[in-house]
Amino acid sequence: MHILLADDHDMVRETISAYLESEGGAEVALAIDLAGALQSIRQDGPFDLVLLDFQMPGMNGLTGLIQAISANKGGRVAILSGSAPAKTAREALEAGAIGFIPKTMGAQSLLNAVRFMSSGEVYMPVELMREEEATDHPLAEKLSPRELEVLESLCKGLSNKEIARELDLQEVTIKLHVRTLCRKLDAKNRTQAALTAKEAGLF
Amino acid sequence: MHILLADDHDMVRETISAYLESEGGAEVALAIDLAGALQSIRQDGPFDLVLLDFQMPGMNGLTGLIQAISANKGGRVAILSGSAPAKTAREALEAGAIGFIPKTMGAQSLLNAVRFMSSGEVYMPVELMREEEATDHPLAEKLSPRELEVLESLCKGLSNKEIARELDLQEVTIKLHVRTLCRKLDAKNRTQAALTAKEAGLF
DNA sequence: TAGCGCCCTAACCTTTGGTATAGGAACGCT
DNA sequence: AGCGTTCCTATACCAAAGGTTAGGGCGCTA
Numbered sequence: 001m002h003i004l005l006a007d008d009h010d011m012v013r014e015t016i017s018a019y020l021e022s023e024g025g026a027e028v029a030l031a032i033d034l035a036g037a038l039q040s041i042r043q044d045g046p047f048d049l050v051l052l053d054f055q056m057p058g059m060n061g062l063t064g065l066i067q068a069i070s071a072n073k074g075g076r077v078a079i080l081s082g083s084a085p086a087k088t089a090r091e092a093l094e095a096g097a098i099g100f101i102p103k104t105m106g107a108q109s110l111l112n113a114v115r116f117m118s119s120g121e122v123y124m125p126v127e128l129m130r131e132e133e134a135t136d137h138p139l140a141e142k143l144s145p146r147e148l149e150v151l152e153s154l155c156k157g158l159s160n161k162e163i164a165r166e167l168d169l170q171e172v173t174i175k176l177h178v179r180t181l182c183r184k185l186d187a188k189n190r191t192q193a194a195l196t197a198k199e200a201g202l203f
Numbered sequence: 204m205h206i207l208l209a210d211d212h213d214m215v216r217e218t219i220s221a222y223l224e225s226e227g228g229a230e231v232a233l234a235i236d237l238a239g240a241l242q243s244i245r246q247d248g249p250f251d252l253v254l255l256d257f258q259m260p261g262m263n264g265l266t267g268l269i270q271a272i273s274a275n276k277g278g279r280v281a282i283l284s285g286s287a288p289a290k291t292a293r294e295a296l297e298a299g300a301i302g303f304i305p306k307t308m309g310a311q312s313l314l315n316a317v318r319f320m321s322s323g324e325v326y327m328p329v330e331l332m333r334e335e336e337a338t339d340h341p342l343a344e345k346l347s348p349r350e351l352e353v354l355e356s357l358c359k360g361l362s363n364k365e366i367a368r369e370l371d372l373q374e375v376t377i378k379l380h381v382r383t384l385c386r387k388l389d390a391k392n393r394t395q396a397a398l399t400a401k402e403a404g405l406f
Numbered sequence: 407t408a409g410c411g412c413c414c415t416a417a418c419c420t421t422t423g424g425t426a427t428a429g430g431a432a433c434g435c436t
Numbered sequence: 437a438g439c440g441t442t443c444c445t446a447t448a449c450c451a452a453a454g455g456t457t458a459g460g461g462c463g464c465t466a
Contacts, residue, residue: 407466408465408466409464409465409466410463410464410465410466411462411463411464412461412462412463412464413460413461413462414459414460414461414462415458415459415460415461416457416458416459416460417456417457417458418455418456418457419454419455419456420453420454420455420456421452421453421454421455422451422452422453422454423450423451423452423453424449424450424451424452425448425449425450425451426447426448426449427446427447427448428445428446428447429444429445429446430443430444430445430446431442431443431444431445432441432442432443432444433440433441433442433443434439434440434441434442435438435439435440435441436437436438436439
């Protein structure tokens, strides 16, 4: 197996690669950011599998993934993520990733998944696949669709008026939603509501 | 070397332990959370070194560290952290930790640090020691001490009046600081300022 | 059909937030 | 001494946020 592992945490990178090499007999190339990964791909030809850390310089979201896929001709690019929101996992697959690996996974399972993906199979942990559970953030369940839209704008720091324009509603209506949002999120004001939503990783 | 490694990420735990065992000849016990770690310490006697992930169920801040230190009689407890704010590192040392290891550290350096700490020496990466650089978040540099205090309260979602009470100042003064904060953080309002500060990992 | 939950709007009011302008006190610096 | 910076205070005005009550429309369901 010819594998490229890109992660900006030296420790993660080196220990995982050591494990894949000793236990899995893989040949592992390393990169510390997206730029390094892309260069390595172009230089040392297409890999059987490219593992990209999701939070890494240059990645910003899925654009880095897409670049890597186009660089590594045969595809075979997987995302490695520490805190895995199920939604991004599915988005990654839709964007063409061959797999999604949360770091909460065991080392042995990782090895299996890597073998799996190296041979061209798509890998995705079942916990992240359940359609329903996916969008269902524990917090989001209580909110109506409208409220979610408003909350998202709230998290951009927009004013009621701006939100009203964005959603094509009256300002008063926004106020209403903001009030109920504050109640549901147990916040005293819009700022706390936005902070809470952010911390819950909703957006 | 008799070592206990506690981390809730299976992958991190298993790969690091595999590395420490094969390359460092260490004997590594594992735990997936603080409770497990404490139990393991009490059962299998004091370890030469206990490595605790800073973000792990049961840790909440430094209280988990302190528990572990008192459980592992000889001390010898070190913190392992993914995103390492220099401030917490120093706080951990003050609380009695024998070392602080950011996951951005290389695997070989990790091994050295572990050997070092196992023999009772305090280990701390130099980058995190420089007194000045410590509080110096790239963003925080531009802000006066007062502004930082206000910003911190802002990040709790407090109103101007509440902040004024907390800092024993007049409300108008807070407004002033909020305004300059918004200017310096390039935010349109308090909410955006708070969000920006949070994202920069300031608090 | 009646009831319920969600969504939208209205008018009205109070509190809070944001801006401007101006001045005083404390500190370090040259 | 004079200068600049930071910090604090003050007055005043307008905009925005927060809250209340009241009402209409829509779709679902008992």
